[in-house]
Amino acid sequence: MDSPIPHITIESIVIGSDGVASHIVNCVELLSSPRLGHTKAVFEVEYSSVRYIAKCWSFDRRESAADEFMVYERLHELRPSGFEFFTRLVFSGDIICSSKFPEGRILLLEKVPGEQLLYLWNSLSFTEKAHVFRECSNAVRTLRSISIRLVDSGRHNVLYDRMSGKVTLVDLEAIVDLGAGEEVTSLNPELVSIFGATNMSQFIHGG
Ligand SMILES: Nc1ncnc2c1ncn2[C@@H]1O[C@H](COP(=O)(O)OP(=O)(O)OP(=O)(O)O)[C@@H](O)[C@H]1O
Ligand SMILES: [Mg+2]
Numbered sequence: 615m616d617s618p619i620p621h622i623t624i625e626s627i628v629i630g631s632d633g634v635a636s637h638i639v640n641c642v643e644l645l646s647s648p649r650l651g652h653t654k655a656v657f658e659v660e661y662s663s664v665r666y667i668a669k670c671w672s673f674d675r676r677e678s679a680a681d682e683f684m685v686y687e688r689l690h691e692l693r694p695s696g697f698e699f700f701t702r703l704v705f706s707g708d709i710i711c712s713s714k715f716p717e718g719r720i721l722l723l724e725k726v727p728g729e730q731l732l733y734l735w736n737s738l739s740f741t742e743k744a745h746v747f748r749e750c751s752n753a754v755r756t757l758r759s760i761s762i763r764l765v766d767s768g769r770h771n772v773l774y775d776r777m778s779g780k781v782t783l784v785d786l787e788a789i790v791d792l793g794a795g796e797e798v799t800s801l802n803p804e805l806v807s808i809f810g811a812t813n814m815s816q817f818i819h820g821g
Pocket of ligand 2: 770
């Protein structure tokens with residue numbers, strides 16, 4: 615049975631490629647700073663009655679969109695069933711029509727539960743901090759296995775859900791592609807940005 619064609623409203627973003635529309639999402643809330651204007655925006659959106667996260671970039675920032683897309687593609691190739699510490703890409707495309715974000719590239723991501731670690735960190739127990747550290751270490755190790763280093767990691771880009779213990783690394787657009795064959799084993803750059811150099815050893819040795 616065909617699903618009904620959703621109505622286009624002032625909240626809608628029509629997505630497609632080569633000028634042909636294939637999906638319509640409706641914005642529910644702007645999550646990023648309004649100061650970014652139409653250069654970049656992150657929205658919570660609704661698509662087929664389910665909430666997702668939509669990241670939008672203007673065409674002059676298409677490389678950032680392509681980099682984040684590439685990381686999710688490599689993660690998918692590595693393990694099609696997904697990783698518990700990353701969200702998943704649903705689809706990507708061009709913005710064909712929208713008053714919310716008139717033109718550019720868009721990635722639709724699964725929405726994960728949790729809050730930015732930045733706002734939770736000081737209220738966490740040692741056990742919770744050690745758990746978050748282990749999950750982030752596993753996430754960064756996974757990124758190394760696909761030759762990626764993040765250059766914008768920090769507590770603002772880690773989501774933590776205290777209820778379920780779920781830890782998710784988001785924001786994979788600022789990266790260095792280490793290239794095949796170059797072995798970089800240190801997880802430190804990202805982990806130091808998230809946990810601080812002085813905190814690291816207690817989690818490694820005492821957690
Ligand atoms: N998959 C997701 N599920 C739930 N929330 C998300 C998801 N992706 C992003 N967010 C929320 O939206 C915020 C902005 O997303 P993201 O960090 O990817 O974009 P950004 O514009 O690059 O942010 P910034 O430059 O502030 O780091 C995140 O900090 C997080 O709170
Ligand atoms: Mg971010």
